[in-house]
Amino acid sequence: MKILKKVFFSIIILLIFSNNSWAKSASEFISTLTNEASIILSSKLSDDEKIIRLKEIGEKSVDIVGVGFYTLGKHRKNLTDSQKEQYKELFRNYFLKSFSGRLVGYTDAKITVLSEEIKNEKYTIVYSKLIGTSDRPEVKIDWRVYTKDPENPLIRDLVIEGLSLARTQKEEFNSIIVNNDNDIEALFQNLNKFLDN
Amino acid sequence: MKRIIATLLAMFLIQLIVVNKTYSNEDKVKDCFEKLNRATFALNMGLDKVIFKPISKGYRKLPSPIRNGTSNALSNLSNLITIPNNILQGDFGSAANNSARLIINTTIGIAGIFDPANSFGFEKREKEDFGQSLGVMGVGEGCYLVLPVLGPSTVRDTLGSLVAMNGGDVWHNITVRDDEEYVKEFKESDYWVSRVTSGVDFRAKNLEAFDAMEKNSVDLYATVRSLYLQDRERKIKNSRNKTEAMDDGDWDTLENQ
Numbered sequence: 001m002k003i004l005k006k007v008f009f010s011i012i013i014l015l016i017f018s019n020n021s022w023a024k025s026a027s028e029f030i031s032t033l034t035n036e037a038s039i040i041l042s043s044k045l046s047d048d049e050k051i052i053r054l055k056e057i058g059e060k061s062v063d064i065v066g067v068g069f070y071t072l073g074k075h076r077k078n079l080t081d082s083q084k085e086q087y088k089e090l091f092r093n094y095f096l097k098s099f100s101g102r103l104v105g106y107t108d109a110k111i112t113v114l115s116e117e118i119k120n121e122k123y124t125i126v127y128s129k130l131i132g133t134s135d136r137p138e139v140k141i142d143w144r145v146y147t148k149d150p151e152n153p154l155i156r157d158l159v160i161e162g163l164s165l166a167r168t169q170k171e172e173f174n175s176i177i178v179n180n181d182n183d184i185e186a187l188f189q190n191l192n193k194f195l196d197n
Numbered sequence: 198m199k200r201i202i203a204t205l206l207a208m209f210l211i212q213l214i215v216v217n218k219t220y221s222n223e224d225k226v227k228d229c230f231e232k233l234n235r236a237t238f239a240l241n242m243g244l245d246k247v248i249f250k251p252i253s254k255g256y257r258k259l260p261s262p263i264r265n266g267t268s269n270a271l272s273n274l275s276n277l278i279t280i281p282n283n284i285l286q287g288d289f290g291s292a293a294n295n296s297a298r299l300i301i302n303t304t305i306g307i308a309g310i311f312d313p314a315n316s317f318g319f320e321k322r323e324k325e326d327f328g329q330s331l332g333v334m335g336v337g338e339g340c341y342l343v344l345p346v347l348g349p350s351t352v353r354d355t356l357g358s359l360v361a362m363n364g365g366d367v368w369h370n371i372t373v374r375d376d377e378e379y380v381k382e383f384k385e386s387d388y389w390v391s392r393v394t395s396g397v398d399f400r401a402k403n404l405e406a407f408d409a410m411e412k413n414s415v416d417l418y419a420t421v422r423s424l425y426l427q428d429r430e431r432k433i434k435n436s437r438n439k440t441e442a443m444d445d446g447d448w449d450t451l452e453n454q
Contacts, residue, residue, distance in 0.1 A: 070448060098413040103407050119419075123448075134261040137402055144448075156448065162431040168423040175419035190415045 026145040027116045027125035029153045033061050034111040034128070041109050054100035061147050062099070064092050070156070071170040075177050075184060076081035083184060090191045097195060104139065108133055122148045123156075206376045226351060226426050229340035237343040238418050244346065245400075253400040264401070266310040271395045273302045273309025275324050277367040283324035289433075291322050323368060323432060327365055328357030332433035349425035 022124040041054045058064075068091035069076050079087065102111070110131040117125045124145045132138035144157035144166075173187055180186030212235065228234060276299040282290035298321070301314040315321065330355050332338070339352025350358070362369055370376040372388035400407070414420040 061202065093446055094415075101413045102409040134264075135257060135402075136405070161428075162436065163424050163427045167427065168420055171423035172416045172419040174417050175422075194415050 002129040025150060026118075026126050026147055027113050029061075029145065030126045030128060030143050030155075031113045033057065033155075034113070037103065037113065038109055041107055045190050047104055050104050054103055055096045058096050058099045061155055062095070064158055065158050066146065067086070067166055067169075068092070070166055071173050073170050073174055075174070075182070078109065078182075079184060086106065086188065087184075090188060090195075094191045118147075122146060124153075124191050131136055207384070226338045227342050228422065230342065231321070234341065234343040235418050236344055238421070240345060241343065241348055242417075249397065251275075251398050253397050253404060256397050256401045257404065266331075267394060268398050268402075269302070269306070269312050270309040271391060271398060272324075273299060273306070273322070274368055274391060275395075278327075278361060278365070279325045281365065282327060282330045285327075285330040286325065288325075291325075294319050294322060323435065325432075326354075326357055327360040328354035328429070329433050331357055332429070338429070341426065349421060351426075351429070354429065 012061060037054065037057055040050055045053070060085050063087060112131060114127045114129060116127065119125060124147050126143040126145055128141050128143065130139040130141055140161050142159040143155055144159065146154045146156045157164055176187050176190050177184060222447060276295045280292050280295050280299065283295060297319045298314040301319065302309045302312055305313045336353050342350045342352060342355060343353065344350050364370065368391070369388055372383045373385045392445045411417060411419060
């Protein structure tokens with residue numbers, strides 16, 4: 001009976017520690033990432049150089065393929081294998097351009113990680129805030145971190161003041177596809193146009 | 198005559214909500230007038246470029262204490278709509294908190310320019326309006342609308358605005374409707390100045406965010422629609438706990454494919 005108790009408590013302790021290590025890594029992951037981005041944004045680098053550095057951050061920290069297929073929503077099951085490959089490449093380039101383009105204007109971005117919540121073994125939500133300035137109010141930013149591989153956490157969504165960027169992107173893409181008779185090629189054309197600008 | 202038009206418009210909007218609810222099994226808000234909405238959106242974007250954005254940029258150049266004071270005063274004024282809606286939604290705690298804020302900030306805070314109520318423990322809470330109250334009562338959004346100058350809305354939110362403009366908003370009553378029983382000092386222009394300033398204040402706080410959104414969207418209209426509808430959904434649910442708004446459902450479908 002005592003052995004059973006010991007085994008039981010060992011398992012509990014193991015679970016607590018393993019959960020903490022995941023939670024810590026998600027928080028630390030976001031904290032490290034935002035510090036890195038903040039240093040780049042406040043540096044004296046040119047905008048073009050900043051964009052290159054921000055793209056590197058985006059590439060290593062965001063699950064671009066996962067986000068890409070999520071944003072296709074119900075349309076992803078209609079894609080042929082070659083369209084999937086084409087979309088992956090297009091979305092990757094679109095995402096990195098859009099991601100770096102959105103951030104490069106913020107030269108004084110300082111983000112503080114507040115807390116985190118482990119939703120399940122796949123997702124941890126990290127809560128943070130963008131510190132307000134005299135020109136801009138404080139902004140709450142929640143990060144959906146994909147922790148299926150705890151050694152390599154990846155961002156899947158940013159929820160800014162309750163507004164999900166992934167969901168917004170999904171609805172934007174859906175609008176383009178639906179308004180073009182459910183033709184996925186219309187989305188590809190729009191993405192190419194965006195990349196050419 | 199104005200009341201008859203407002204009543205007829207309200208009835209039309211209610212019908213639109215009912216029709217939308219009856220014929221739609223989807224939770225998603227329908228964009229029934231998308232072509233018209235897109236045209237109105239283009240008009241609004243033009244107005245923003247020529248009028249609101251330059252004014253907001255100028256406003257941003259004002260010293261920060263002036264902007265903060267203006268923002269505080271406008272926020273204080275919005276309590277006049279928030280408090281009755283707190284009550285309509287059964288949130289009596291927030292109604293009491295916001296009433297205390299309104300009294301303290303209007304008096305000690307000099308017409309709401311300063312926010313001493315916060316120091317007394319009455320923290321700022323989310324704004325509420327009649328559209329949100331209708332949502333809490335279970336009224337569906339109806340179709341998505343883009344109103345000239347005013348921007349994104351839904352049939353339900355437009356109905357909420359009509360309620361506000363027909364007796365529901367004390368500030369509107371004492372300025373535009375000349376309800377002089379208690380207060381005589383205000384003119385109609387005060388109401389419109391406060392509305393325009395409120396818009397400029399909001400726009401000025403979001404200059405960079407709007408620019409980034411405009412530059413990086415492949416369909417800006419759809420982006421704004423999505424953001425507006427998400428924001429309203431969150432406000433109606435009063436989901437302060439963000440995980441409520443971060444349902445795993447859609448992501449799980451991705452996992453399973």
